[in-house]
Amino acid sequence: MVVSKSDAIIIVGGGAFGLSSALHLSRKGYTNISVFEKDDNVPPRSSAANDLNKIVRAEYEDQFYTDLTIKAIDAWKTPLFAPHFHQTGFLHCVSGAAPEKAVDTLNRFRASAEKDSRIKPHVLPLKNVNEVRQACWQLDGELPGWHGYLNRFDGYAHSANALAAVYRETQAAGVRFFLGEQGAVSEIVYVSTLDGRKCAGIRTKNGRFHPSSLVIVAAGAGAGRLVPEIGKEVVAKSWSVAHVHLTDEETSALRGIPVTYARDLGFFFEPDPKTNLLKLCPMGGGYVNTDPKTGVSHAPDNVSDSAFLPEADEKQLRELLRQTLPSLADRPFVRKSLCWFADTNDSDFIVDYIPNTSSSIIIMSGDSGHGFKMFPIVGSWITDLLSAPDSKQSVKRWRWKQPAADAEKADWGGDVSWRLGQSTEFTSILPPKASKL
Numbered sequence: 200m201v202v203s204k205s206d207a208i209i210i211v212g213g214g215a216f217g218l219s220s221a222l223h224l225s226r227k228g229y230t231n232i233s234v235f236e237k238d239d240n241v242p243p244r245s246s247a248a249n250d251l252n253k254i255v256r257a258e259y260e261d262q263f264y265t266d267l268t269i270k271a272i273d274a275w276k277t278p279l280f281a282p283h284f285h286q287t288g289f290l291h292c293v294s295g296a297a298p299e300k301a302v303d304t305l306n307r308f309r310a311s312a313e314k315d316s317r318i319k320p321h322v323l324p325l326k327n328v329n330e331v332r333q334a335c336w337q338l339d340g341e342l343p344g345w346h347g348y349l350n351r352f353d354g355y356a357h358s359a360n361a362l363a364a365v366y367r368e369t370q371a372a373g374v375r376f377f378l379g380e381q382g383a384v385s386e387i388v389y390v391s392t393l394d395g396r397k398c399a400g401i402r403t404k405n406g407r408f409h410p411s412s413l414v415i416v417a418a419g420a421g422a423g424r425l426v427p428e429i430g431k432e433v434v435a436k437s438w439s440v441a442h443v444h445l446t447d448e449e450t451s452a453l454r455g456i457p458v459t460y461a462r463d464l465g466f467f468f469e470p471d472p473k474t475n476l477l478k479l480c481p482m483g484g485g486y487v488n489t490d491p492k493t494g495v496s497h498a499p500d501n502v503s504d505s506a507f508l509p510e511a512d513e514k515q516l517r518e519l520l521r522q523t524l525p526s527l528a529d530r531p532f533v534r535k536s537l538c539w540f541a542d543t544n545d546s547d548f549i550v551d552y553i554p555n556t557s558s559s560i561i562i563m564s565g566d567s568g569h570g571f572k573m574f575p576i577v578g579s580w581i582t583d584l585l586s587a588p589d590s591k592q593s594v595k596r597w598r599w600k601q602p603a604a605d606a607e608k609a610d611w612g613g614d615v616s617w618r619l620g621q622s623t624e625f626t627s628i629l630p631p632k633a634s635k636l
């Protein structure tokens with residue numbers, strides 16, 4: 200099916216993938232675009248990208264994603280995105296106690312950075328603690344056994360602000376936004392056809408039906424609820440996030456520090472000068488919330504259910520601070536949460552039509568926790584797909600993944616080399632409920 204420039208297009212989800220799609224579609228001249236977002240605010244609280252910052256690093260073990268990120272970094276430097284991109288560098292290390300898997304991963308990332316002639320000139324190997332300290336003098340902890348490299352090609356993006364900028368831009372370009380109750384999509388509506396079914400539009404939680412020629416499901420960790428036929432090929436997973444509140448002087452002293460990442464402990468960013476918050480994330484296998492009936496993990500319904508920091512992650516982050524910025528090691532953590540994303544077992548995105556729907560519905564999902572760096576270019580993958588002559592996704596690895604009937608995945612994503620540790624069930628880390636007595 201060919202979508203004309205004036206046909207109604209519905210995008211479900213006003214997070215990173217949905218907003219970028221709205222931007223690229225409107226830039227290509229599509230005039231009838233509506234975004235449905237279940238939160239009543241953009242940036243939505245339930246978006247994984249509604250955050251102070253996300254790493255933008257170009258070196259991947261896989262050249263395909265390196266090339267894409269280099270393209271994205273070029274786009275980060277254009278006027279709409281540039282205010283939100285900070286090329287502070289990426290200090291990528293392991294501590295002396297890191298397991299072999301973490302060291303091997305670090306080495307592969309470094310090899311990837313050093314073999315690419317566009318990145319190599321920006322890479323500084325750091326063989327020992329002294330060299331790490333020279334690369335970032337503000338790290339006044341002991342940095343026991345730290346080594347790795349600094350890549351000045353990389354940095355971070357202020358993700359919530361970037362979402363807000365694209366929201367304003369697309370609104371000004373005529374994209375309509377349905378938020379909160381009006382925007383919460385309860386189901387995709389199909390009609391039967393001779394050769395299967397066709398998507399006719401969506402129904403929102405308030406019961407209204409909205410017809411459209413094309414629906415793009417960019418619902419992040421919510422994809423599995425709207426497109427259950429994807430099965431376990433996309434599951435909701437989360438990692439935790441916490442912040443430390445600094446004084447003006449502390450924020451100022453840490454101005455310009457690179458994203459500091461110990462593969463075995465976690466990472467933190469340059470503090471945000473507006474809020475004086477320094478954001479930290481532990482690195483680990485993440486948390487899943489598996490429905491015992493289907494074996495598929497879904498994000499909990501309310502954001503408030505995820506507003507805590509698991510004990511093990513707190514311990515790990517305190518260790519990270521103790522090794523790097525010891526004066527902050529015992530400071531209370533604020534704005535603690537688990538942040539949910541859409542995971543695939545090979546970390547590849549999915550950007551494709553749902554099969555046998557006459558090209559009437561696209562799923563754009565499986566960000567696998569590394570999609571935000573692509574924010575400025577994500578939407579171009581939709582316009583590319585729409586202009587594909589045979590309606591076929593030309594990027595093989597982004598095609599629809601048909602779940603195997605007997606798909607048993609005991610170690611979901613455990614093979615992904617850049618993650619350390621196994622996934623844990625969300626129910627097993629829930630903090631005890633406060634007694635009402």
Ligand SMILES: Cc1cc2nc3c(=O)[nH]c(=O)nc-3n(C[C@H](O)[C@H](O)[C@H](O)COP(=O)(O)OP(=O)(O)OC[C@H]3O[C@@H](n4cnc5c(N)ncnc54)[C@H](O)[C@@H]3O)c2cc1C
Nearest residue numbers: 212214215216237247254384419421538566569570571572
């Ligand atoms: C802790 C953490 C750290 C990360 N760090 C990085 C990083 O350093 N670098 C990087 O590149 N990426 C990072 N990511 C990944 C990045 O955040 C995601 O790749 C990106 O946000 C994916 O965009 P999305 O649009 O698919 O999902 P989201 O941004 O989560 O947006 C999905 C939206 O869909 C909405 N929605 C869901 N269901 C419905 C429904 N039924 N009706 C209406 N709306 C609905 C949600 O409310 C949400 O707003 C990180 C993710 C996490 C969790």
